[in-house]
Amino acid sequence: MTSSVPSYRISxxxxxxxxxxxxxxxxxxxxxxxxxxxxxxxxxxxxxxxDNHRYLDFSKEEHPISLQLGGDSPVALAECSKIGEDYGYxxxxxxxxxxxxxxxxxxFGACLMKxxxxxxxxxxxxxxxxxxxxxxKHRIGVNGKESYEDLYHFVSKIKDAxxxxxxxxxxxAILEGLSPKENRTVPPLRYEDVYRxxxxxxxxxxxxxGGIKTHAEIKEHLTKVDGVMIGRAAYDNPxxxxxxxxxxxxxxxxxxxxxxxxxxxxxxxxxALKKDGKVHHILRxxxxxxxxxxxxREFRKFLTDRMHTIGANESILEDxxxx
Numbered sequence: 126m127t128s129s130v131p132s133y134r135i136s137x138x139x140x141x142x143x144x145x146x147x148x149x150x151x152x153x154x155x156x157x158x159x160x161x162x163x164x165x166x167x168x169x170x171x172x173x174x175x176d177n178h179r180y181l182d183f184s185k186e187e188h189p190i191s192l193q194l195g196g197d198s199p200v201a202l203a204e205c206s207k208i209g210e211d212y213g214y215x216x217x218x219x220x221x222x223x224x225x226x227x228x229x230x231x232x233f234g235a236c237l238m239k240x241x242x243x244x245x246x247x248x249x250x251x252x253x254x255x256x257x258x259x260x261x262k263h264r265i266g267v268n269g270k271e272s273y274e275d276l277y278h279f280v281s282k283i284k285d286a287x288x289x290x291x292x293x294x295x296x297x298a299i300l301e302g303l304s305p306k307e308n309r310t311v312p313p314l315r316y317e318d319v320y321r322x323x324x325x326x327x328x329x330x331x332x333x334x335g336g337i338k339t340h341a342e343i344k345e346h347l348t349k350v351d352g353v354m355i356g357r358a359a360y361d362n363p364x365x366x367x368x369x370x371x372x373x374x375x376x377x378x379x380x381x382x383x384x385x386x387x388x389x390x391x392x393x394x395x396x397a398l399k400k401d402g403k404v405h406h407i408l409r410x411x412x413x414x415x416x417x418x419x420x421x422r423e424f425r426k427f428l429t430d431r432m433h434t435i436g437a438n439e440s441i442l443e444d445x446x447x448x
Contacts, residue, residue: 139262160189165194204254
């Protein structure tokens, strides 16, 4: 039964090299209703790549799912949005928050915080092409454009362009001198700026992101904004999502136990290995399943000792469950 609560109430952040389709399937076994995001896919990879299906394909079990696009051309983003809609994605998300060198060299991601008019054009172009929601994930600013007034101006522009939802990482991005990893931790969190945005744009759904790790924190944020996005904690401690459907979406059915999740993964791995890939491409995502539990270290060691061996397959999980 589908919840009447919007899926963005709780979401898993898009994370390069992490939130691939294997991780998303794994998280979906733990929470049926949290909104999932792809890794950022650039417009060039979709429009000029030889195998865009590899970037866009996903399992039906992953719904609800948002396709995150990276680019700075309104025309290209609109075209890719339509392709994403045709693939069956539930939402198109524009990346205006990533601070990596690769993104900066392409003049998109967090660099676009300096160009609110261009981002508004991007939103408007995508909205004209698709019927599904078009959302923007952005920072509260970048160095040189880091005041609340700058943030307010940016959000007012994309709201006027018709954006359906604003996802705000509550840190500025420092585009020179910090690595992407440091940009996730070094700039201080300014949650109050995001709360103030919600007060000043009451009709715009706003999700907060950045440094959120516990249900106590989630519940506190949800008194001020519409949604909470979990990033690194979703990867390090995926079972944080075990109670999400019941706590935030009103689900009645009991979630799967850790052991039941592993059993479901056995058949998934069996099918995935028939297509392509290696078992470690999947198992690397589940090493945190027993985070904080007795035996967590042994679980990680059991998998890492076996998943890179020649011919490794789903029997690794079968053997673990027999212990």
